[in-house]
Amino acid sequence: MTKTGLRRDRFDLAAGLAYLNGNSLGPLPAAAPARMDQVMRAEWGKSLIRGWNEHDWMGWPDQLGDRIGRLIGAAPGTVSVGDTLSLKLFQAVSSAHALSGRKVILGDNGNFPSDLYMAAAVPGAELRVVAPEEVAAHLTEEVGVLMLTEVDYRTARRHDMAALTAQAQALGIVTVWDLAHSAGAIPVDLARSNADFAVGCTYKYLNAGPGAPAFFYAAPRHHEAMQNPLPGWLGHAAPFAFEQSYRPAPGVARMRVGTPPVLALAALESALDLWDGLEMRDVYQVACGLLDQLVDGIEARCPDLQMVSPRHADQRGSHVSFAHPEGYAIMQALIARGVIGDFRAPDVIRFGIAPLYNGTRDVAHTLETLTEVMTQRLWDHPDYRKKARVT
Numbered sequence: 001m002t003k004t005g006l007r008r009d010r011f012d013l014a015a016g017l018a019y020l021n022g023n024s025l026g027p028l029p030a031a032a033p034a035r036m037d038q039v040m041r042a043e044w045g046k047s048l049i050r051g052w053n054e055h056d057w058m059g060w061p062d063q064l065g066d067r068i069g070r071l072i073g074a075a076p077g078t079v080s081v082g083d084t085l086s087l088k089l090f091q092a093v094s095s096a097h098a099l100s101g102r103k104v105i106l107g108d109n110g111n112f113p114s115d116l117y118m119a120a121a122v123p124g125a126e127l128r129v130v131a132p133e134e135v136a137a138h139l140t141e142e143v144g145v146l147m148l149t150e151v152d153y154r155t156a157r158r159h160d161m162a163a164l165t166a167q168a169q170a171l172g173i174v175t176v177w178d179l180a181h182s183a184g185a186i187p188v189d190l191a192r193s194n195a196d197f198a199v200g201c202t203y204k205y206l207n208a209g210p211g212a213p214a215f216f217y218a219a220p221r222h223h224e225a226m227q228n229p230l231p232g233w234l235g236h237a238a239p240f241a242f243e244q245s246y247r248p249a250p251g252v253a254r255m256r257v258g259t260p261p262v263l264a265l266a267a268l269e270s271a272l273d274l275w276d277g278l279e280m281r282d283v284y285q286v287a288c289g290l291l292d293q294l295v296d297g298i299e300a301r302c303p304d305l306q307m308v309s310p311r312h313a314d315q316r317g318s319h320v321s322f323a324h325p326e327g328y329a330i331m332q333a334l335i336a337r338g339v340i341g342d343f344r345a346p347d348v349i350r351f352g353i354a355p356l357y358n359g360t361r362d363v364a365h366t367l368e369t370l371t372e373v374m375t376q377r378l379w380d381h382p383d384y385r386k387k388a389r390v391t
């Protein structure tokens with residue numbers, strides 16, 4: 001077990017803070033500002049337009065994609081970075097829908113709402129939404145696409161990716177997995193699970209900063225046939241030929257839409273450096289120990305909080321959630337005391353554990369503070385009930 005986290009000294013994170021919100025926005029890698037400054041001043045500032053070639057900016061989405069690939073069991077050349085997760089999800093679902101030749105997209109109500117909105121907007125598709133535990137029973141030959149978020153953003157409940165993928169594929173269904181709460185949080189093996197498509201973001205457990213670009217994975221067997229529903233010029237086989245009509249680039253590069261966000265990619269590069277020398281499996285092992293400590297402590301000391309996450313580590317991601325009617329105020333009271341988690345409507349508070357910067361010290365700090373807040377009703381204050389724009 002680690003007291004302060006495996007790489008805490010490589011983050012710019014105040015010493016007294018228990019930051020348990022890597023499931024929403026990871027903290028700042030200490031090397032990122034200097035790297036971004038270098039890219040801005042030395043590369044953009046000096047090279048100007050020549051930077052695309054001199055610094056190979058155009059190659060970064062694939063290079064960084066390969067580095068993310070190591071963390072999610074994806075072979076080199078199968079992951080590309082860019083755009084936001086909502087867009088990448090739309091591309092993946094739309095592409096899977098076309099490949100399946102069937103109308104129905106099956107999702108569950110544990111999907112992040114944006115994913116459901118996007119799937120419902122796929123032309124010609126009919127979105128069907130069921131409860132997470134009913135997904136397997138609704139896999140039939142009528143279904144074309146199975147779209148699931150592996151780890152539920154609210155409860156942390158985890159789907160069995162390999163089993164559901166196998167069951168779906170036996171019925172001719174194409175799978176799309178959202179790894180927003182998996183990448184950098186739990187071991188994922190896309191190749192072994194035989195997933196068809198996967199997408200995820202880099203600003204949660206991968207620490208690349210607010211609004212950092214998303215990633216897109218396609219199994220090699222789909223690289224030839226998959227179509228990009230948003231065929232921008234940078235997914236073209238020859239963008240600088242400026243042809244009148246679209247010809248897809250080979251492989252996942254065809255899922256590019258527009259110009260790569262070079263400055264944001266510089267921050268992502270610094271964030272991925274922090275994973276060098278670490279195996280996801282080992283990081284997750286540490287997370288499990290910390291999560292158990294946290295859950296045991298909360299259940300023993302704060303009986304009013306009702307755990308809504310699965311009890312067994314192999315059925316959940318790297319956060320735990322508790323329900324309470326005053327959840328919002330409770331979290332505000334915690335934040336005011338240096339314990340940062342978050343709140344999800346209607347009544348859930350979440351604590352994310354990211355062993356790169358979380359350790360037993362954070363768990364102890366959280367337990368002490370939470371116990372105080374609950375036993376002394378410190379949350380019962382009008383200031384803590386004022387809802388901010390972002391919760």
Ligand SMILES: *Cc1c(COP(=O)(O)O)cnc(C)c1O
Nearest residue numbers: 084085086112114149153178180
């Ligand atoms: C965080 C999250 C998103 C957010 O999408 P953006 O386009 O990056 O805003 C989408 N889906 C899931 C499952 C998420 O957890």
